Amino acid sequence: MLSSFFYTLKEINQTVSKMALKGEYAVLETTNLKKMFKKNVAVSDVNLYLDKGESVGLLGPNGAGKSTAISMISSLVKPTAGDVTWHGKSVVKDPNVIRMYLGVVPQDIALYKELTAVENLRFFGRIYGLKGKALESQMANVLEIVGLTERKNELVKHYSGGMQRRINIAVALLHEPEIIIMDEPTVGIDPQSRNYILEMVQKLNQEKGMTVLYTSHYMEEVERLCDRIYIMDHGKVIASGTKQELTSILSSEETIWIELDRSYPDLAAELNEMEGVLRVTETDNGIKLITPKNSRLLGSIFQAAERQQVQITSLNVQVPTLEDVFLHLTGRKLRD
Numbered sequence: 001m002l003s004s005f006f007y008t009l010k011e012i013n014q015t016v017s018k019m020a021l022k023g024e025y026a027v028l029e030t031t032n033l034k035k036m037f038k039k040n041v042a043v044s045d046v047n048l049y050l051d052k053g054e055s056v057g058l059l060g061p062n063g064a065g066k067s068t069a070i071s072m073i074s075s076l077v078k079p080t081a082g083d084v085t086w087h088g089k090s091v092v093k094d095p096n097v098i099r100m101y102l103g104v105v106p107q108d109i110a111l112y113k114e115l116t117a118v119e120n121l122r123f124f125g126r127i128y129g130l131k132g133k134a135l136e137s138q139m140a141n142v143l144e145i146v147g148l149t150e151r152k153n154e155l156v157k158h159y160s161g162g163m164q165r166r167i168n169i170a171v172a173l174l175h176e177p178e179i180i181i182m183d184e185p186t187v188g189i190d191p192q193s194r195n196y197i198l199e200m201v202q203k204l205n206q207e208k209g210m211t212v213l214y215t216s217h218y219m220e221e222v223e224r225l226c227d228r229i230y231i232m233d234h235g236k237v238i239a240s241g242t243k244q245e246l247t248s249i250l251s252s253e254e255t256i257w258i259e260l261d262r263s264y265p266d267l268a269a270e271l272n273e274m275e276g277v278l279r280v281t282e283t284d285n286g287i288k289l290i291t292p293k294n295s296r297l298l299g300s301i302f303q304a305a306e307r308q309q310v311q312i313t314s315l316n317v318q319v320p321t322l323e324d325v326f327l328h329l330t331g332r333k334l335r336d
């Protein structure tokens, strides 16, 4: 009896929508979203919302269920259970309600590589129902946004990976969507293009007021771009909030980065045994320690280094990152 009472409460909790909480509809909202591929649960009970003008991040390692979740949100994949609403209207019942308001940037490049950028834009623009002067002017706008006006007449196959991704984004912006959903748009591209894309997303959100849903397994990207973040793992949202809210889960901890001139496994082992040290990880250029806040361990760390005849080249004490939050919640690194 008691367990069924609690189950009912849990069910009620899961279905309390943002509308009920705030007395208004979110731009986008998912309720208990679930997707199974045969017996495999790819996404389970995902509840998330996006308010107008927000930039929201979906952070999680490969296979966490991010792409499946956004495919359901964009009505490309039908959920096994749950709902997706756009301004309170079910996208699952009627996918057409959202399509003109949504720009989706898929993880894989979806362009005709034997055509030029302009030819691709014209083709996809017509699919959105644009034509004539409106189409030409929108093409000029989006080429400007992605910084490829000068190179618009080149074949896409001659573009770098980063430039192809920028045109992929331009296609998604052609019909001036209310919301843009991006699935790991910076994977596998050079740092310069990556930075260009991040700046562009920031401008679209902050200057043009576009609502953004951005998925990534790069913590730095969602930290930089997103007002709120949902952390996903094994198909579930395991934490959500602003960066400050999420890192406050670990407010009792801090990270000490020790840079060394080479690897010293013995020092890492000694620090691991030190009283007060919570976790030790060897990094590319040194050692990372998680300790309780204000642990006053610096003196002991230097003494240990001296005993092991280790040269510390730099030492930094840092407040927790989202990477630390993920490690704390799952016991794994985001990019294991």
Ligand SMILES: Nc1ncnc2c1ncn2[C@@H]1O[C@H](COP(=O)(O)OP(=O)(O)OP(=O)(O)O)[C@@H](O)[C@H]1O
Pocket (backbone or CB within 6 Å): 037, 040, 041, 042, 060, 061, 062, 063, 064, 065, 066, 067, 068, 069, 184
């Ligand atoms: N069409 C499909 N058929 C069967 N299983 C699938 C299908 N699509 C995804 N999956 C499985 O669902 C789970 C979630 O995959 P998904 O691609 O959504 O994760 P992700 O977080 O986007 O990761 P990645 O960044 O690697 O794409 C994985 O176990 C994946 O193998």
